[in-house]
Structure formats: C-alpha cells, structure tokens
Amino acid sequence: MAAVQWDPFDAIEQDVRTMVADPRWSAVPAHTQAQAMAARLLRTPDGACWLFGAHARWYRHEPSDGEWHLSAPPADQTVRSAAHAPHPAPAVPEPLLASSADFSFDRGSTQAFVGPDVPHRIVEQVRTLLDASQVSRADTPYVTGPLRALFYADVPATVAMVWGTIMWCAYAPAFDGNEVLLSMFGEFLSRPLPGDDWVRWLPPTPLEALVEPYAESHGGAQGTALRLAALAGDTARVLLPDPRFGPRAAALLAMVEPLRARPWLDHAARDAVTVRQAWLARCPDELRGAVLADTSAGEHFRHTLYDLVRALEFVSAHGADPRAVAASLLAADVHAVAPGVAARLYPWMDAELRQTYYVTLAEPRHPLRGCWPREGEPPAALRPPDRGSAAALLGAGYATGLAWCRLTGTPPPPRGFPTSAATVSCLIDERDDPTPGVPGTSAEWIRHT
Structure with a gap:
C-alpha cells in the first residue's frame, strides 16, 4: 500500500480550527493571536506565504507588494507537500485573524439549479x-x-x-x-x-x-x-x-x-x-459572509472567485493549475461581455492571479486561451468528471460573473456568461426535468419567441 503523503495545508487548517475552537481563544489579545497565527504560516516554493484565517479561508502574501490577498490555496500535491514554515514570517494583520464565528459559518453549496433541481x-x-x-x-x-x-x-x-x-x-x-x-x-x-x-x-x-x-x-x-x-x-x-x-x-x-x-x-x-x-x-x-454581496461588492467578488478556483480543482488531475484556469475563464467572460472594465478588477486579485488574467486578455495566442469555450463547448480537459462537479462549476462561474458585473456596474448578459453557458452542455443530458403531464411543470410561458 502506498504511503499517504503528508499535506502541510491540511495540517495547518486543522490546527487553526482546533486552536480557534478553544473557548479561551476569544479572550487572547489580538497581538498574541497574531503571533500564534504567524507560527502557523506556510511558504511555498514560489516564495508566497499562506495564512488560514478570517472567513475560514486562505490568504496569500505577495513578496512583490507585501500585501495579503484572499486566495484559494494551491491544488498541486507536489507544491503543497513542499510548503514549510517561513523564516522570517511576515506580520499577520488583525483583520485576517480567525474567530470562532468564521468557523461556524456553513458556506453551503456553489451548485446552480441546473442538473440538480430544487427538491x-x-x-x-x-x-x-x-x-x-x-x-x-x-x-x-x-x-x-x-x-x-x-x-x-x-x-x-x-x-x-x-x-x-x-x-x-x-x-x-x-x-x-x-x-x-x-x-x-x-x-x-x-x-x-x-x-x-x-x-x-x-x-x-x-x-x-x-x-x-x-x-x-x-x-x-x-x-x-x-x-x-x-x-x-x-x-x-x-x-x-x-x-x-x-x-x-x-x-x-x-x-x-x-x-x-x-x-x-x-x-x-x-x-x-x-x-x-x-x-x-x-x-x-x-x-456576515452570506451578506457580502450587499455590504462589499469587491470582497464578494474575491470570495466568488475563490469559489471558482475550488470548483476547478478537478483540472489538477490533468496537470493544470486551477488558479490559472480560473483567471483564464474570468478573462474569457470579461473579454466577451465588457472588455472595457477589465482593468477595474485588478485591485481585487493577488499579483499572480492578476498577471495571469492580464496576459490572457492581452495576448490572443496565449496558451491559456485554450481554456476558453469554442462553439459553446468547454475544452475536453475542463469538462467536470461528474454531475455534481459540473453543477458546482456552473454555479461558481455564474456567481463570479454576477459579482464582477455588480462591482463594475455592468448589466449581466441575458443569455449567461460564455464560460458558465458552456458548462451547461455538461449537464443537458442529466437534468432533473419535471415529469411530463404534471400540472404546472411546463416552461412554455418563459420561452422566448
């Protein structure tokens, strides 16, 4: 039997959850909490530091700008297993300190209502x-x-x-x-x-x-x-x-x-x-995480983009980076719907994600444009492995599109964003359509003429 590979990200996340769940945590002064969190940072081979903190999510510290950014962690097991404690460790800002409230929030599901209907x-x-x-x-x-x-x-x-x-x-x-x-x-x-x-x-x-x-x-x-x-x-x-x-x-x-x-x-x-x-x-x-769309459009965009990266984790099986793919899909939607607002999203991404998003938009022959839909279909490598994954990708992609539209004042496209619309093709044959003949199930009244 192959040995189970130790994952520093999983270990730190569990450690932080246990520490914050202790009833004594809330009474610890903020500067002491920051020290405890700093002792639980990780550094990956690319030089970025990672913190599991507020909102029960990961944050990435960029050496280039010295800032912390909400960022889904790497999916590649080789990168994850190579993470180690940073020396010296960057300071942990007080707003990113985890609280017990963060870990009691159930984020629910990112699935759309296509494929799995409402019960x-x-x-x-x-x-x-x-x-x-x-x-x-x-x-x-x-x-x-x-x-x-x-x-x-x-x-x-x-x-x-x-x-x-x-x-x-x-x-x-x-x-x-x-x-x-x-x-x-x-x-x-x-x-x-x-x-x-x-x-x-x-x-x-x-x-x-x-x-x-x-x-x-x-x-x-x-x-x-x-x-x-x-x-x-x-x-x-x-x-x-x-x-x-x-x-x-x-x-x-x-x-x-x-x-x-x-x-x-x-x-x-x-x-x-x-x-x-x-x-x-x-x-x-x-x-509070449930009302971000109504309290901070920028933070809401960051969190939906995080969800999109997590929904794309299945691409790592093909050797692709979910973060890079998410940036490419975001670029595809912005390019098709409102290219003029592209730069307004830069401040809400970490440096790596921002650079990937930028080059995908700027270079028509960039390899990441291979992630873009063609004739309404996703590339083979971006077809989710099962129905639940497809519904989650569809939901996260659509939520991210609505979030950046809200942030930039862009009207959402009436026929969906190109990337989430392409995901529908992965679910058409597996929809929970109502039983024919049951009263009230016809959709004729909402069909376009």
Missing part, C-alpha cells in the same frame, strides 16, 4: 406560501421597488416578496428552464425571464427588493409591513434545507425573525436606506 418538498412548500400570499386583503399593496418591472402592475407585494426571497437567497440564480419553482410564478410575470430553452440566467436580486416594500408599508400600515417581513422569513425557512439557498436564507431569517417578537425594532428607521442598515445590523457575525 420537490421545498417546491411544494413554496407553492403553499405563494397560494396563501394571494389571499385578497384591502391593505395589501401592489408590488413596488426593484421587482416592479418584472411583474404585472396589479400583482400584490406578497407574491413579489416570495419571489424576491427565493432569488435573494440563491447563491447563483441560474435555473433549469423547466424548473417548477419558476413556472409557478408564470401568471404574475409581465415579461419572459432572461435565458434560453435550457437555462434561465436570472440577475442578482438586491436586498433592497425585500426592504423597499416593507419600508413603504412600514410608514403607513405597520401590520402590512410585518406580514411582508413574516412572509420573507417563512419563505427563507422553507429554503433553508437546500444548501444552495441555506447561508443567505439563514442570514435573512436573522434579520427579519426578531420582528415577530419585537415589531417596534425598525420604528426609528426613516426610509428604506435606514431599514436596510437596521436589517444588516441584525445579521450576526457568524453569517
């Missing part, structure tokens, strides 16, 4: 909430805010709240075109959803889409506002078991559930802006 039990529970939300009440307002353009004018805000909660909670809102969770809203939507026959490439839903109807009703009809908030909480609770919704559903519950017992919590809020601030302030530290 039937969750769909039926959402349908029950949607049916109840249509019960006529004289004080129920019509849909307002960011979702107004999507629905008919006479659709009640309660219906839009259920939809908005689903979309806000989704890690990557790319859905199978036949997904029942979408088709049940068909009678309310005033226009086709963006996408094609296979996938609905939905834009990100901001927290404002949930806050504004609540804030408007809060100013004149508190009972209506509380019903909307309760409906958002009920929908989030239904979505919670699906790991593609789970982290943000937990964060939304933390923001709105206190209103059930203390309905006066938002009385001091003057408008939707201050209500939004109040909601985010109620999000506990252990769930």
Whole structure:
C-alpha cells in the first residue's frame, strides 16, 4: 500500500480550527493571536506565504507588494507537500485573524439549479406560501421597488416578496428552464425571464427588493409591513434545507425573525436606506459572509472567485493549475461581455492571479486561451468528471460573473456568461426535468419567441 503523503495545508487548517475552537481563544489579545497565527504560516516554493484565517479561508502574501490577498490555496500535491514554515514570517494583520464565528459559518453549496433541481418538498412548500400570499386583503399593496418591472402592475407585494426571497437567497440564480419553482410564478410575470430553452440566467436580486416594500408599508400600515417581513422569513425557512439557498436564507431569517417578537425594532428607521442598515445590523457575525454581496461588492467578488478556483480543482488531475484556469475563464467572460472594465478588477486579485488574467486578455495566442469555450463547448480537459462537479462549476462561474458585473456596474448578459453557458452542455443530458403531464411543470410561458 502506498504511503499517504503528508499535506502541510491540511495540517495547518486543522490546527487553526482546533486552536480557534478553544473557548479561551476569544479572550487572547489580538497581538498574541497574531503571533500564534504567524507560527502557523506556510511558504511555498514560489516564495508566497499562506495564512488560514478570517472567513475560514486562505490568504496569500505577495513578496512583490507585501500585501495579503484572499486566495484559494494551491491544488498541486507536489507544491503543497513542499510548503514549510517561513523564516522570517511576515506580520499577520488583525483583520485576517480567525474567530470562532468564521468557523461556524456553513458556506453551503456553489451548485446552480441546473442538473440538480430544487427538491420537490421545498417546491411544494413554496407553492403553499405563494397560494396563501394571494389571499385578497384591502391593505395589501401592489408590488413596488426593484421587482416592479418584472411583474404585472396589479400583482400584490406578497407574491413579489416570495419571489424576491427565493432569488435573494440563491447563491447563483441560474435555473433549469423547466424548473417548477419558476413556472409557478408564470401568471404574475409581465415579461419572459432572461435565458434560453435550457437555462434561465436570472440577475442578482438586491436586498433592497425585500426592504423597499416593507419600508413603504412600514410608514403607513405597520401590520402590512410585518406580514411582508413574516412572509420573507417563512419563505427563507422553507429554503433553508437546500444548501444552495441555506447561508443567505439563514442570514435573512436573522434579520427579519426578531420582528415577530419585537415589531417596534425598525420604528426609528426613516426610509428604506435606514431599514436596510437596521436589517444588516441584525445579521450576526457568524453569517456576515452570506451578506457580502450587499455590504462589499469587491470582497464578494474575491470570495466568488475563490469559489471558482475550488470548483476547478478537478483540472489538477490533468496537470493544470486551477488558479490559472480560473483567471483564464474570468478573462474569457470579461473579454466577451465588457472588455472595457477589465482593468477595474485588478485591485481585487493577488499579483499572480492578476498577471495571469492580464496576459490572457492581452495576448490572443496565449496558451491559456485554450481554456476558453469554442462553439459553446468547454475544452475536453475542463469538462467536470461528474454531475455534481459540473453543477458546482456552473454555479461558481455564474456567481463570479454576477459579482464582477455588480462591482463594475455592468448589466449581466441575458443569455449567461460564455464560460458558465458552456458548462451547461455538461449537464443537458442529466437534468432533473419535471415529469411530463404534471400540472404546472411546463416552461412554455418563459420561452422566448
């Protein structure tokens, strides 16, 4: 039997997790914590130092700029096993110190809703909430805010709240075109959803889409506002078991559930802006990672790019570097969708990733352009080995695309980004399409003419 190769990255990660889980850790002064973390740094043969810290993620220290950058660790086992303690060790900044809250956050899944559909039990529970939300009440307002353009004018805000909660909670809102969770809203939507026959490439839903109807009703009809908030909480609770919704559903519950017992919590809020601030302030530290899209577009981009690198780890079996491939795929999407914003992403990448991204964009004959899709298909080496890996790559790729669009103010493409759209071809033959003949499963209402 071959000997198991020791992995310094795995060993340090486990060591840090054990150290931070100790109840005494939170009482240790920051400078002492920094010393303890510095003793657990790794240096790889390329000269970079690595820290496992805040957000329970890895950071790379660049000798060229002396800065720490959020960065997925190397996947190559030879590189990992060659890592050793650095001498001297760079200083560990206080914001990167790990806390127990970081390790209690469940990141859920990066899978899109193509291939693995939303479980039937969750769909039926959402349908029950949607049916109840249509019960006529004289004080129920019509849909307002960011979702107004999507629905008919006479659709009640309660219906839009259920939809908005689903979309806000989704890690990557790319859905199978036949997904029942979408088709049940068909009678309310005033226009086709963006996408094609296979996938609905939905834009990100901001927290404002949930806050504004609540804030408007809060100013004149508190009972209506509380019903909307309760409906958002009920929908989030239904979505919670699906790991593609789970982290943000937990964060939304933390923001709105206190209103059930203390309905006066938002009385001091003057408008939707201050209500939004109040909601985010109620999000506990252990769930802060779930709301990064609403609190820091740049940090959110960094984390989705990290997810994309992790989703590409299967390419290391072919001798490829997942970090380099992720930079190439990012370059492919930016080149196709909005080449003019390319340079605006540089500050949010470490030096190595930034250089790879730059040369792939700048040199048409660069070998990494071989990672780009051709005629809507990924290269053979980038075809994931199984269905779950394909769904994870699709989700992480789409989430990264939405993140850089949000960061640069670029409208997301209605038919998806080239790289995530190419991944769909790996899942077309394995979709969980609804059973023919079952009422409510047809996708004809959202097909483009």
